[in-house]
Amino acid sequence: MKKNIELNGVDSMAFLGANDINIKILENTFNSKIVVRGNKVLLDGDADEVHIIQHIIDEMIITINAKGYIDKNDVETIVLLNKDQINNIETDGDDEDVILYTHKGKILAKTNAQKKYHKAIIENDIVFAIGPAGTGKTYQAVACAISALKKSEVEKIIITRPAVEAGERLGFLPGDLKEKVDPYLTPLYDALNNMISKDKLKYYLTRNIIEIAPLAYMRGRTLHNSFIILDEAQNSTRMQMKMFLTRIGVTSKAVITGDTTQVDLPNNEVSGLIDSTKVLKDISGIKFIFLTDKDVVRHELVKKIIKAYNNLEIK
Secondary structure: OEEEEEOOOOOOHHHOOHHHHHHHHHHHOOOEEEEEOOEEEEEEEEEEHHHHEEEEEEEHHHHHHHHHOOOOHHHHHHHHHHHOOOOHOOOOOOHHHHEEOOOOEEEOOOHHHHHHHHHHHHHHEEEEEEOOOOOOHHHHHHHHHHHHHHOOOOOOEEEEOOOHHHHHOOHHHOOHHHHHHHHHHHHHHHHHHHOOHHHHHHHHHHHEEEEEEEHHOOOOOOOEEEEEOOOHHHOOHHHHHHHHHHOOOOEEEEOOOOOOOOOOOOOOOOOOHHHHHHHHHOOOOEEEEOOHHOOOOOOHHHHHHHHHHHHHHHO
């Protein structure tokens, strides 16, 4: 069996170790052929053995993300804990389904629609992800953004959302900008904390490598070489959506997420997200992905709740 594994967001020198010691440990333990070329590991051998080597490599990548490095003792421990567990290793998704390796494990595109979403982000500069709560719209977008940052495909990540509850009139709220908008951005911080270690996230935020801000603060900016996420886009107006989309600069990507069933705008305002599905549907380079209750990855009851409300609306 042959298998190619991409070292997503990991420096190949750190992975190999001094004088390639980490790979030599694997080569001395297993019969499979192991070759590292750039940021890819090529495996060729018995299918069961290849699966367990893949699992060991996954754990090596996770260790590097958690510690910033991996040494000979780490590799020997990982190998020792895994080499006799071939029958217990689960192949929980193809390599192409892995969005990001984090200090807590792998983030995978799990459902067919989530896999299409992941592929769409890779292949298009602007992607709209529309669907109910719990389908991974925002979480997957953030994971893709961090992956792009780690691979130096972009220089920074910008995450924004409308602060509808404050009427975008943030000047009336107490505190500085961060204190004003943090209550509306908590879900984004939650996602980041799950994917990036505390110290590294603090580094990114203090240096504006990752920037989180309300949509109103995007006006007048041109965002080059960035991965930009507009979350809760159903609460943007038509003009705000146009403003956001025209901020996108050279070599940037944008992902717009939202749930068209949860619009909090005044009745006289047209949702920019709903409007975009009509205005932009035929533009090449813009992809719309629609997720459903089948893609919910939260508690099983969430799927039933969504179905119940959808049935009520139909009646």
